[in-house]
Amino acid sequence: MKKEIRTVVYxxxxxxxxxxxxxIVQPFPNHFHEHYVIGFIENGKRYLSCKNADYTIEQGNIVxxxxxxxxxxIQSNDGTLxxxxxxxxxxxxLDLAEEVTSKRELPRxxxxxxxxxxxxxxxxxxxEMVINGNSDFGKEENPLFxxxxxxxxxxxxxxxxxxxxxxxxxxxxxFMKQHFMERIYLEQICHQAGLSKSTLLRAFTKSKGxxxxxxxxxxxxxxxxxxxxxxxxPLDTAIQTGFSDQSHFxxxxxxxxxxxxxxxxxxFFEKNKDGE
Numbered sequence: 001m002k003k004e005i006r007t008v009v010y011x012x013x014x015x016x017x018x019x020x021x022x023x024i025v026q027p028f029p030n031h032f033h034e035h036y037v038i039g040f041i042e043n044g045k046r047y048l049s050c051k052n053a054d055y056t057i058e059q060g061n062i063v064x065x066x067x068x069x070x071x072x073x074i075q076s077n078d079g080t081l082x083x084x085x086x087x088x089x090x091x092x093x094l095d096l097a098e099e100v101t102s103k104r105e106l107p108r109x110x111x112x113x114x115x116x117x118x119x120x121x122x123x124x125x126x127x128e129m130v131i132n133g134n135s136d137f138g139k140e141e142n143p144l145f146x147x148x149x150x151x152x153x154x155x156x157x158x159x160x161x162x163x164x165x166x167x168x169x170x171x172x173x174x175f176m177k178q179h180f181m182e183r184i185y186l187e188q189i190c191h192q193a194g195l196s197k198s199t200l201l202r203a204f205t206k207s208k209g210x211x212x213x214x215x216x217x218x219x220x221x222x223x224x225x226x227x228x229x230x231x232x233x234p235l236d237t238a239i240q241t242g243f244s245d246q247s248h249f250x251x252x253x254x255x256x257x258x259x260x261x262x263x264x265x266x267x268f269f270e271k272n273k274d275g276e
Contacts, residue, residue, distance in 0.1 A: 004080075011130045014143060017087040018130040024081040027074040036093050037065035038150070039085035040123050045076045050112045062119055064109040064154065071112070084127045099198045100148045107147075107155040114154060122146035136244070137186040138213035141201050145211070148198070165203040168193040172204060172212060180219045181242045186212070221256045224249070229268040234261035 005022040030049075045058040050071035057063065057073075065071060067090055075081065088096070090106060098104040126142035128134075172193040176184065189212060190200050204212050220241040227237045238249035238261075253261045 007131060009131050009133075011139075013135070014130065014139065015089075015092050016130070016143075018127055019083075019085045019087065020127070020131060021081060021083045024083065025075055028072060030070055030072040032068050032070040033065060033087070034067050035090065036067060036088040037063065037085055038088070038123065038146075039063040039065075039083060040120065040127070041081070041083055043082035044079050046073050046081060047076050048073045048113065053112070055113045057113055060115055060120070062114045062116060062123065064112055064114065064150070066108050069112065084124065086123075086127065086130075096143060096147050097151070099196060100144055100151060102198075107151050109150065109154050111154050116149075116153070118149055119146065119153075122149065135183075136213065137184060137189075137216075138211075140186040140197070141211055141213055144198050144201055148202070164207065165193075165195060165199065166207065168195050168200070169204050169207045172200065173208075173215065176212070176216045177219060180216060180223065181240060183242065183244075184216060217252055218256070221253055224253060224261065225257070225264065225268075228261055228265040231265065231269045234265065237261065 003023055004025075005020075006024075007020040007022075009018045010016075011018065024044075039062065041057050041059055041061045041063070043059055045056065048055045048057050048063070048071060050065070051069055056076065063085075094104060094106055097107050122142050122145050126139065126146060129136075129139040129142070172189050172195075175189055175192040186197055186200075190197055193200055195203065201211065204215070208215055210218070220243065224237050224241045227240065228234070232240070234250065235246050238246045241249070243249035243252070250261055253259075253264070257264060259267070
């Protein structure tokens with residue numbers, strides 16, 4: 001049988017708990033939490049009973065528990081459960097909801113089990129960032145995108161009109177271009193743009209088609225290409241373009257370009273030398 005692994009991380013900056021259970025067979029009796037739970041089933045099949053409704057949950061399902069939602073969960077076969085979740089206190093959820101909706105009101109999710117690829121696209125990468133101790137501001141923007149999408153789809157509707165904020169967005173872009181070599185935080189960009197986090201993220205994404213974090217990483221990768229083509233080593237390039245370490249840089253560069261930094265350097269530095 002697969003070995004049980006239980007990992008719990010408290011993220012000081014986000015003030016939320018991240019749980020990862022692997023190979024779990026333990027049944028959970030009827031209980032409730034005083035916090036919100038946003039979870040994702042990675043593998044396995046279970047029977048869930050929540051608020052007198054019964055579900056079969058399996059790979060790809062997302063579970064949403066409001067504070068006070070009673071539920072019980074047992075394995076439906078001889079397999080095991082792999083599961084990720086966030087625990088978010090009502091106080092922190094109130095802050096996040098206000099950031100997203102401009103109203104200081106707690107959301108109440110209308111569904112306890114959903115299947116939604118968009119939510120997973122925010123949920124799983126964010127969970128990895130928290131578990132791995134990532135400190136980039138991508139970790140700051142993902143909770144707001146996640147909660148915004150959850151509230152729009154599965155809670156009370158709120159005003160979804162996104163202001164254009166063209167001048168503010170250009171200020172944010174200029175700031176990132178000027179400071180890409182440094183560790184940048186979302187709060188700094190918001191300050192430069194004069195926008196709240198939620199407004200910046202929504203307006204920026206609408207205007208540029210990508211998030212601020214992805215925009216910053218693109219700037220860094222483009223600068224890295226120039227440096228590598230001049231013969232600068234991948235390690236020095238990573239340091240000079242603001243990546244936290246060479247591994248982080250290599251992963252991003254390869255995913256963006258399709259070549260590892262060292263391979264790219266060999267190809268384009270040699271090409272430039274031959275052309276001299």
